[in-house]
Amino acid sequence: MIDLIWNVNTLTRDLTVYLENQVKINLSGSGVGLSLVLGFGAAYICYYLNSVAKKPQLITGAATLSQFLQRYCPVVTETYYPTFWCWEARIQTLLRPFITAKPWVEYRNELIKTADGGHISLDWNDHDDNTLYPVPATRPTILILPGLTGTSKESYIVHMVKQSEILGYRCVVFNNRGVSGERLLTPRTYCAANTEDLETVISHVQKTFAEAPLMAAGVSMGGHRHVLEKLFDIDYILKAKTIREFDERFTSVMFGYKTIADYYRDASPYHKLKSIEIPILCLNALDDVFSPGHAIPLQSAKENPKVALLLTAHGGHIGFLEGIFPRWATYMDRVFKQFTQAVFEHKDELKNT
Numbered sequence: 001m002i003d004l005i006w007n008v009n010t011l012t013r014d015l016t017v018y019l020e021n022q023v024k025i026n027l028s029g030s031g032v033g034l035s036l037v038l039g040f041g042a043a044y045i046c047y048y049l050n051s052v053a054k055k056p057q058l059i060t061g062a063a064t065l066s067q068f069l070q071r072y073c074p075v076v077t078e079t080y081y082p083t084f085w086c087w088e089a090r091i092q093t094l095l096r097p098f099i100t101a102k103p104w105v106e107y108r109n110e111l112i113k114t115a116d117g118g119h120i121s122l123d124w125n126d127h128d129d130n131t132l133y134p135v136p137a138t139r140p141t142i143l144i145l146p147g148l149t150g151t152s153k154e155s156y157i158v159h160m161v162k163q164s165e166i167l168g169y170r171c172v173v174f175n176n177r178g179v180s181g182e183r184l185l186t187p188r189t190y191c192a193a194n195t196e197d198l199e200t201v202i203s204h205v206q207k208t209f210a211e212a213p214l215m216a217a218g219v220s221m222g223g224h225r226h227v228l229e230k231l232f233d234i235d236y237i238l239k240a241k242t243i244r245e246f247d248e249r250f251t252s253v254m255f256g257y258k259t260i261a262d263y264y265r266d267a268s269p270y271h272k273l274k275s276i277e278i279p280i281l282c283l284n285a286l287d288d289v290f291s292p293g294h295a296i297p298l299q300s301a302k303e304n305p306k307v308a309l310l311l312t313a314h315g316g317h318i319g320f321l322e323g324i325f326p327r328w329a330t331y332m333d334r335v336f337k338q339f340t341q342a343v344f345e346h347k348d349e350l351k352n353t
Contacts, residue, residue: 060307061305100156109124119185123152127165143171152180156219170212189254285311288315290317
């Protein structure tokens with residue numbers, strides 16, 4: 001509480017100096033305007049520090065995993081300060097694609113064939129000129145999985161790639177079928193429950209760099225009409241006004257589910273957390289508009305020693321903006337960088353969790 005009072009007093013003092021020097025407020029010479037601004041400012045600061053800026057909750061199924069994260073990923077114990085002027089969930093979610101910078105990343109594209117006659121587009125960032133891991137055969141590799149309709153060009157993906165470059169790692173981005181400009185060869189895209197394409201990609205990456213350690217990082221969860229309209233009523237599908245209607249008319253039908261409820265049940269991680277055998281860290285904001293706090297399977301996570309959940313009070317969906325001008329790395333990027341480095345550089349300790 002002492003720290004809070006000190007912060008409020010300091011910020012109030014700075015605001016007073018700024019207003020006295022930069023802002024001319026004159027309400028009949030009474031100073032009422034200045035008092036109002038200072039009052040509202042102090043109240044907002046107090047609210048922000050009390051109710052918005054909070055340490056994340058770290059929920060794990062084993063003390064050893066918790067200790068590993070606290071030792072090598074200090075970000076899990078630090079207070080997350082969302083950008084003070086846009087901390088609300090929907091604002092964070094909507095602003096992130098527009099406000100964050102998109103640094104240049106050089107990719108090498110590769111198309112790999114699938115068993116059903118389709119193909120998958122992979123974008124590689126080999127980082128061959130780095131001095132930390134100069135040997136390509138043993139350079140750590142990160143498989144990055146974009147969200148719904150996302151590709152290797154999304155701002156949140158290129159930031160993850162940039163963080164990986166700093167650490168000297170190789171990245172490969174898995175573009176789901178039909179979203180990155182490649183031609184759709186079969187009437188099939190992707191869904192949250194189907195892992196066949198992901199298994200194909202993992203197998204390919206492991207064969208390509210058999211000696212390199214591999215980890216995956218996924219974020220959240222298009223196609224070409226002339227192929228799909230042979231099996232689906234595209235006009236009817238495109239009239240869907242919600243994600244649920246789209247999944248009911250298209251996704252669940254494409255992958256053979258009897259009902260939308262069957263698809264959502266199969267796609268939900270709720271019943272799958274108990275089967276996870278590789279250490280995993282999941283970052284989720286409790287105010288996420290797509291994955292809200294009440295839907296997070298806390299009890300299931302506590303029952304698996306390989307699972308850790310990092311839950312922030314704010315952040316929205318793939319938002320996690322921080323700083324006054326959140327143009328560059330976000331809180332999510334910092335979590336990604338620290339956990340990735342911990343996995344590759346302390347993997348022997350992680351195996352014992």
